[in-house]
Amino acid sequence: MTGIFIRTANIDDAQMIADFHVKVWRHTYQELAPAEAYAVLNEQHRGKMWKQKLSANDSSQVVLIAEIDGRTVGIGAAGRPSESIFGGRGEIKFLYVDPDFKRRGIGRELLAELATHLREMHYQGAALSVVKGNDPAIAFYDALNGRLAGEYIDPGPIWQSQNIVFVWDDVASLIG
Template sequence: MSLSGKVQGQDITNVVGPVTVRRATVDDAALIAQVRIDSWRAAYRGMIPDSYLDGMKVDDSTHMWTRVLSAGSDAACTFVAEVEGELVGFAAGITLAERKLDFDAELTALYVLPSAQRAGIGRRLLSEVAATLAAAGAPNMLVWVLAKNSKARDFYAHLDAQLLAQQTFKWDELDLIEVAYGWRDIQSIGRITTVS
């Protein structure tokens, strides 16, 4: 795969076409909701009951993302990736009011549609969130991943995130197991994810 271009708000070119990453706005809420649901259905089949995945509603998710985006700041940021004007992925992160596992920031979401994966988009989104949270004062960042999600685990491990912990949690009455990965130096994420 041949990638070219620059980071920090510039376009890159890859096999899916020119990719633009920008800060999300409230107007993106419905598209983010759709990407989230489509990504969950593709990624979590076999990990989360089909009835739950099939019952996810865009309207419910849109309301949640409208609230999130309305409260956006450098301490809580969301970025979207577009290919030819179509939203194909997003990432969100926050600085933490209370540290978790001795970390000050958290990547709370990173989803790219299956048709746009393996083209550097996830890395680019991760880098933008990390840079924004670093500018807000966070020296490090963690992310929680379903323990059975080997694809996501491999993605973060490949980007030098360290496995930190495992825990059981409840999500809408579902008992799930998640693992935490983290970067002790948030600045290292930009160096690892830079496309050349």
């Protein structure tokens, strides 16, 4: 798809990213997340998280925004692995696409840019986790030849979700 512009986020984008994150997260997890998580993980909570993430002086991390005609249609983040199950691969930490813009190549382009960052950070492979039951995302990662590498319980803070881990042993396979 043409017309997708991907840029690196900065601290001034924090609340916009948080608002987008909440919108897409609630759409994605409305049938999967418990009511408490649905209520607590709001724009204010996510705003604090994204401000902290974007103000951290961490060169291993990147946060990207995908836009079409100035409208945010996707976000993604990658960096050092947060869980041992990722096996030392770089982690795709967030990948969200506006439901109104799915199946237009936005997720693939964001993932390719995130993988490029991980390669620049000298990670040979990439990994991510997806909540069990998020069938569209599971199908997406499967179509990109992600290999199932196990499961773990995300520790929260609000929702201890059952997650499936996908890995790519060659990060370059996500780029080209």
